[in-house]
Amino acid sequence: MTHPVSPLALPFPELPAIAGVTPRVARARYKEWDRCDLSYVELVPGTSVAGVTTTSKCPSPEVEWCRAALPQGHARALIVSAGNSNAFTGGKGRAAVQLLVETASARLDCAAEEIFVSATGVIGVPLPQDKARAGLEAAFDAPPCDWSALTDAIGTTDTFPKAATTSAMIGDTKVHLVGVIKGSGMIAPDMATMLGYIFTDAAIEPALLQEMLSAANAKTFSCITVDSDTSTSDTVLAFATGQADHARLQSMDSSGADAFAAAITDLCRQLAHLVVRDGEGASKFIEVRVTGAVSDESAHRIALSIANSPLVKTAIAGEDANWGRVVMAVGKAGEPAERDLLSIRFGGVEVAAEGMVVHGYDEAPVAAHLKGSDILVEADIGLGNGRATVWTCDLTHGYISINADYRS
Amino acid sequence: MTHPVSPLALPFPELPAIAGVTPRVARARYKEWDRCDLSYVELVPGTSVAGVTTTSKCPSPEVEWCRAALPQGHARALIVSAGNSNAFTGGKGRAAVQLLVETASARLDCAAEEIFVSATGVIGVPLPQDKARAGLEAAFDAPPCDWSALTDAIGTTDTFPKAATTSAMIGDTKVHLVGVIKGSGMIAPDMATMLGYIFTDAAIEPALLQEMLSAANAKTFSCITVDSDTSTSDTVLAFATGQADHARLQSMDSSGADAFAAAITDLCRQLAHLVVRDGEGASKFIEVRVTGAVSDESAHRIALSIANSPLVKTAIAGEDANWGRVVMAVGKAGEPAERDLLSIRFGGVEVAAEGMVVHGYDEAPVAAHLKGSDILVEADIGLGNGRATVWTCDLTHGYISINADYRS
Structure with a gap:
């Protein structure tokens, strides 16, 4: 089932590469379709991570995994499954998360908690482990892809691919931020709605990144609503690879922290507006x-x-x-x-x-x-x-x- | 604009007359239509009244009038305007309420606070005083009408007339209850939704009637929702004429009070369900x-x-x-x-x-x-x-x- 492109769609923007971020996509075929639906984004060692997740009392096992993994603050990979949210699937759903996380951490020789996972799609069907494993291994072997391929691979009922970019000066160094996002229904405020991922080459402590993301979330994602319905799987994660050449941001007192906080808020607002512009049936x-x-x-x-x-x-x-x-x-x-x-x-x-x-x-x-x-x-x-x-x-x-x- | 009758509509029931209740309807022509849109229900002296109104912070002047008049507990007449809610109309709206109330209390030689008023329809247009006065005077001169004519006259976007009846034994005396109701959109819980009127020949103290109506409301009208939107004008009023031949109900300890409380709850549930059955666009x-x-x-x-x-x-x-x-x-x-x-x-x-x-x-x-x-x-x-x-x-x-x- 495909729907016409939203009349409020915006053209896909020009996006810079982010040093230390390598996306790849593959076909897990979670549904009867011929498209990439498993995304694997490898992150350079030392990448800081922050995140906000749904306030739903019935979260998906992916959300539970991210919540538990976030406090240690570092990430080596992100895996996104599209077409099956894996929510409300009991022990089978948790086992599928474990499989993905262990497969990736074995490959990268890192802690399981450095692998972040999301899933989106129908509720109540356990993510099939054989498809998930085969899809992930296909992604390991796939060539790196561009942002456009990544946004296509994370989408479900989206009618257009959604991404945004901005930059900030930290001292004399320009850092870049790119965000990709999916979602058009089951969108309501009071949490980080939908699935959104922000990548930046800035060097920043995880706790400070979390502080900035939470503040940005309160003014952006928590201020949009399509239908007042809150998903079980909503997640926004921010990854900072630290590849840019500037003094690491430690706190809001660090030189350039204000500029970066403004940039991440601007990016979140752009992404939030894109979700509303793809609101199901939206004409205004x-x-x-x-x-x-x-x-x-x-x-x-x-x-x-x-x-x-x-x-x-x-x-x-x-x-x-x-x-x-x-x-x-x-x-x-x-x-x-x-x-x-x-x-x-x-x-x-x-x-x-x-x-x-x-x-x-x-x-x-x-x-x-x-x-x-x-x-x-x-x-x-x-x-x-x-x-x-x-x-x-x-x-x-x-x-x-x-x-x-x-x-x- | 008329809409097809709801597929969930129920046939209009057989309804008994209620001693002491005399409805009349007339054409105020609040809108460009040729139908009765002003209802005037005369109540015998000694009629007890109870009511519940919207919890909206922006209530109509009719709701404010009813809230102020309810504590004295007695009613001689009810006036309902359909096609114009008179809500959010400032001093002009309050003046229109005053005009209706004073005209009726002068005719009945009673206190203004014994006249109850409601209005339903578009928000923001002051109820035109000339039309309201002419309509009310035409109603004074009209012959008494049946319940069906009353339900037609209070309706707006309703696709079928909604009424219900029940009875209760108080000692050896059978008392009768009839309720009429209108509403199909802007229906949400947490207050007395829509406009509903309950008439009974039972003899009952106003405070006890209020206690029973409030309890019934909590289990019925406050448990329905069409679209989560709460009207500025929602009102349910219960009128007890005291014409039935039984010992007056004074408290829940009075003989027959339990039976009457059960009956009014049953009636409210029937009426509440009818509103949902006429929910805008409802098919289930x-x-x-x-x-x-x-x-x-x-x-x-x-x-x-x-x-x-x-x-x-x-x-x-x-x-x-x-x-x-x-x-x-x-x-x-x-x-x-x-x-x-x-x-x-x-x-x-x-x-x-x-x-x-x-x-x-x-x-x-x-x-x-x-x-x-x-x-x-x-x-x-x-x-x-x-x-x-x-x-x-x-x-x-x-x-x-x-x-x-x-x-x-």
């Missing part, structure tokens, strides 16, 4: 900005209430500036709000203020804005200084079509 | 039962997480026993859960247990169950004795069609 990319809440946390919850409201999302799909539904979503958020202080803007035009519609507001620019593909919805709560921004997509017939027959 | 009525949670409250939150998951709802629309999505929804609920203790049933057949699929489970009865219109999903969390049941509908193309062009 929606930014929801909430200001004037009693705190930033309160603003975040109100913004998510708006972004997750099916009535708001269908109104925007219908190009309808239905601010009444935004009022409804603010009202149901459970956060402090005062009807008569609330104001709402679409595309920067105030349509409601002080508890009622703005009489005689100019509908033409609002209607024109709603016909575009990038929509801005703003709600000012009028109570304090709390602010938050989240990103989502609209809810269309496409979402229903994709999800009413996914398994078949 | 879904009961979600959660057992084995750490508490009833935890079970309720897990059940709602399942019932509100768009991926679960679209899977059921597609007649797919996709228990992996149920696992996902349990996992994201934020409640204690242990993957390896979880079991899931569709139509009574266990499909997953102890962290993995039940190998060789009989798919035929599960597939047959999913093809039906009444679907049962059960999740046992395996941790404690907490249990809860909620009701919802599936998510189909019909929901998108209805809501992407509602305002136009």
